[in-house]
Amino acid sequence: MDKIMEQSPACGGAVDLSATPLLSVEDLHVEFSAAAPIRAVRGAGFTVAAGETVALVGESGSGKSVSALALTRLVAAPGRITAGRVMFDGQDLARLPQAELVRLRGSAISYIFQEPATSLNPVFRAGYQVREALRLHRGRRGAGREMVEELFRLVGLADPRRCLRAYPHELSGGMQQRVMIAMALACRPRLLVADEPTTALDVTVQAQILALLARLQRELGMAVLLITHNLALVADVARRVNVMYAGRVVEAGKTGEVLRHPAHPYTCGLLAAVPRLRGDADELHGIPGSVPHPAHIPPGCSFHPRCPRAGPLCARVDPEPEYFEEGRMVRCHYWK
Amino acid sequence: MSLLEIEQLRVQYQADRRMIPAVDGVDLTVGAAESVGLVGESGCGKSSLAAAVVRLVPVASGTVRFDGQPLEQLRGGALRRFRRRVQMVFQDPYGSLNPRMTIGAALEEALAVHGLGARPQRLERVAELLQCTGLDPGYAGRYPHELSGGQRQRVGIARALTLRPQLIIADEPVSALDVSVQAQILGLMSELQRSAGVAWLFIAHDLAVVKHMCSRVYVMYLGRIVESGLTTAVFRRPAHPYTEALAAAAPDIDRALAAGGAAVPLLRGEPPASGTLITGCPFHPRCPYAREICRNVPPALENLTEDRRCSCHLARERWDAADV
Numbered sequence: 035m036d037k038i039m040e041q042s043p044a045c046g047g048a049v050d051l052s053a054t055p056l057l058s059v060e061d062l063h064v065e066f067s068a069a070a071p072i073r074a075v076r077g078a079g080f081t082v083a084a085g086e087t088v089a090l091v092g093e094s095g096s097g098k099s100v101s102a103l104a105l106t107r108l109v110a111a112p113g114r115i116t117a118g119r120v121m122f123d124g125q126d127l128a129r130l131p132q133a134e135l136v137r138l139r140g141s142a143i144s145y146i147f148q149e150p151a152t153s154l155n156p157v158f159r160a161g162y163q164v165r166e167a168l169r170l171h172r173g174r175r176g177a178g179r180e181m182v183e184e185l186f187r188l189v190g191l192a193d194p195r196r197c198l199r200a201y202p203h204e205l206s207g208g209m210q211q212r213v214m215i216a217m218a219l220a221c222r223p224r225l226l227v228a229d230e231p232t233t234a235l236d237v238t239v240q241a242q243i244l245a246l247l248a249r250l251q252r253e254l255g256m257a258v259l260l261i262t263h264n265l266a267l268v269a270d271v272a273r274r275v276n277v278m279y280a281g282r283v284v285e286a287g288k289t290g291e292v293l294r295h296p297a298h299p300y301t302c303g304l305l306a307a308v309p310r311l312r313g314d315a316d317e318l319h320g321i322p323g324s325v326p327h328p329a330h331i332p333p334g335c336s337f338h339p340r341c342p343r344a345g346p347l348c349a350r351v352d353p354e355p356e357y358f359e360e361g362r363m364v365r366c367h368y369w370k
Numbered sequence: 371m372s373l374l375e376i377e378q379l380r381v382q383y384q385a386d387r388r389m390i391p392a393v394d395g396v397d398l399t400v401g402a403a404e405s406v407g408l409v410g411e412s413g414c415g416k417s418s419l420a421a422a423v424v425r426l427v428p429v430a431s432g433t434v435r436f437d438g439q440p441l442e443q444l445r446g447g448a449l450r451r452f453r454r455r456v457q458m459v460f461q462d463p464y465g466s467l468n469p470r471m472t473i474g475a476a477l478e479e480a481l482a483v484h485g486l487g488a489r490p491q492r493l494e495r496v497a498e499l500l501q502c503t504g505l506d507p508g509y510a511g512r513y514p515h516e517l518s519g520g521q522r523q524r525v526g527i528a529r530a531l532t533l534r535p536q537l538i539i540a541d542e543p544v545s546a547l548d549v550s551v552q553a554q555i556l557g558l559m560s561e562l563q564r565s566a567g568v569a570w571l572f573i574a575h576d577l578a579v580v581k582h583m584c585s586r587v588y589v590m591y592l593g594r595i596v597e598s599g600l601t602t603a604v605f606r607r608p609a610h611p612y613t614e615a616l617a618a619a620a621p622d623i624d625r626a627l628a629a630g631g632a633a634v635p636l637l638r639g640e641p642p643a644s645g646t647l648i649t650g651c652p653f654h655p656r657c658p659y660a661r662e663i664c665r666n667v668p669p670a671l672e673n674l675t676e677d678r679r680c681s682c683h684l685a686r687e688r689w690d691a692a693d694v
Contacts (some may be wrong), residue, residue: 320553
């Protein structure tokens with residue numbers, strides 16, 4: 035476990051790449067039953083090694099959040115996993131008995147979401163809500179007030195005593211997200227799933243929360259799966275990236291390599307659409323059209339109606355994943 | 371003379387029997403067919419400023435002049451004529467479109483209210499508006515829920531264009547959109563500036579978007595302008611510690627790939643709620659460079675160079691030191 039294979043300042047953690055990954059999602063399918071079935075996730079696959087930060091990046095409707103929720107079967111009915119495996123620590127979470135899965139949620143895998151205000155219960159004090167998480171997993175003895183205070187200190191809440199007694203509305207957005215992180219970390223999870231954790235925050239606060247996550251990850255050796263629409267955030271914090279489009283991963287690899295030399299036309303398009311603060315490249319290029327609705331995924335390659343490189347093959351044949359270099363994957367007929 | 375001239379504008383709201391200043395003495399100008407950015411964190415007063423310009427909230431003191439004419443004197447017909455010339459676009463196009471009105475009806479309404487044209491001419495104008503915002507004229511018969519987010523924002527812009535305004539105030543117009551669509555909308559806005567001579571006051575929290583869209587920028591903190599200047603110059607070499615912190619905190623692909631360095635949180639804490647009484651410089655409790663004078667004396671907004679204004683006691687010293 036302690037073997038350090040690679041130290042990356044950007045992701046902040048020691049990553050053991052030799053072992054089997056901590057999390058391995060294989061050919062995951064999630065459907066919401068409706069008149070026409072809504073196929074939100076259509077064969078997504080990705081891995082996260084112990085202690086590693088991996089990003090799932092995509093636009094709204096790409097299936098990234100549904101994939102994240104499906105890891106611990108949190109997708110609400112009428113949504114359900116219709117195929118695929120979610121291997122975590124040697125067990126398939128897609129088939130684990132419910133009682134065992136509930137034990138894993140919050141203790142081995144925990145989540146933080148975009149809107150901390152809606153994740154916290156407005157009528158209970160912050161301290162109580164974090165203690166509740168501890169009580170659920172460790173019983174009454176494991177949930178002392180001192181322990182929560184210690185957690186609040188760990189996540190950088192300035193006045194932990196006061197925060198224990200505060201109601202969510204008495205805390206700012208950044209402080210609420212710190213409370214959520216404290217709750218998520220209460221049972222020392224091995225994987226933290228962070229779904230747009232900073233999207234609702236101002237950039238100065240976002241930078242603080244990201245620095246906090248990087249420090250905690252280093253200190254606690256936990257893996258992070260970051261779900262975001264923001265490529266700049268991915269460049270900042272993730273060691274590897276999976277680009278999602280219409281319910282599957284269309285490109286994957288080390289962050290630096292994918293962003294420097296994107297292979298999939300969708301990744302290229304996203305990069306050309308992001309306004310840059312530095313540098314003089316000033317021409318922005320949008321991608322024509324918009325992300326398809328999951329009930330109306332185009333046949334063949336799902337990106338072909340928006341793709342500048344699309345050929346006759348693309349409208350008919352769905353491209354298979356191709357692997358090249360070290361750990362790179364792309365789904366495109368014409369990526370070369 | 372600029373198209374829009376704001377001088378010492380103050381906007382306040384009442385809370386608990388006391389007045390909270392949301393905009394606290396702001397000077398700002400927008401020239402004809404110019405695109406000007408206004409950036410700052412949530413709660414800094416940027417949206418209140420916009421609302422005061424179009425008289426959606428009352429002005430406590432100060433003057434707003436449009437085309438040389440002070441707005442506070444406008445009443446009745448004159449006020450209605452002013453409203454034709456200045457329009458707004460909001461962040462959430464869904465929230466600002468009536469769900470029970472077709473797109474065509476929503477676009478036509480403004481023409482009808484202002485008594486412009488007979489029905490056939492109005493319908494013609496609606497079709498023209500849809501076309502010039504990149505929408506098929508067939509969308510006139512559709513309802514807002516049938517459109518994607520990007521299409522709705524195109525409708526929001528089309529509606530703002532209905533009366534051929536000279537100035538459009540856009541409050542976070544692209545922050546709810548996906549990046550591939552955001553680029554389309556920004557392209558449309560620039561195109562309208564060139565072809566229709568529309569001036570934009572562009573309110574946003576995303577510095578990169580502002581840099582792309584605007585030639586000049588104002589940086590706002592706690593109801594005041596702390597720095598202003600040419601956009602590229604301001605972001606390349608910020609003079610105010612707050613601007614510097616904003617730029618350092620913004621995640622950036624080029625910086626991350628070049629240095630492997632993540633965004634740096636230079637600031638501790640969060641902006642205090644407006645109305646918090648702070649002596650001296652309002653930024654000093656969060657400023658990494660604050661000195662004794664900053665705690666006691668509020669700095670004035672002064673010219674640092676010809677185009678650059680900054681309100682910071684240390685700005686001159688830091689500027690000259692960095693020059694060497």
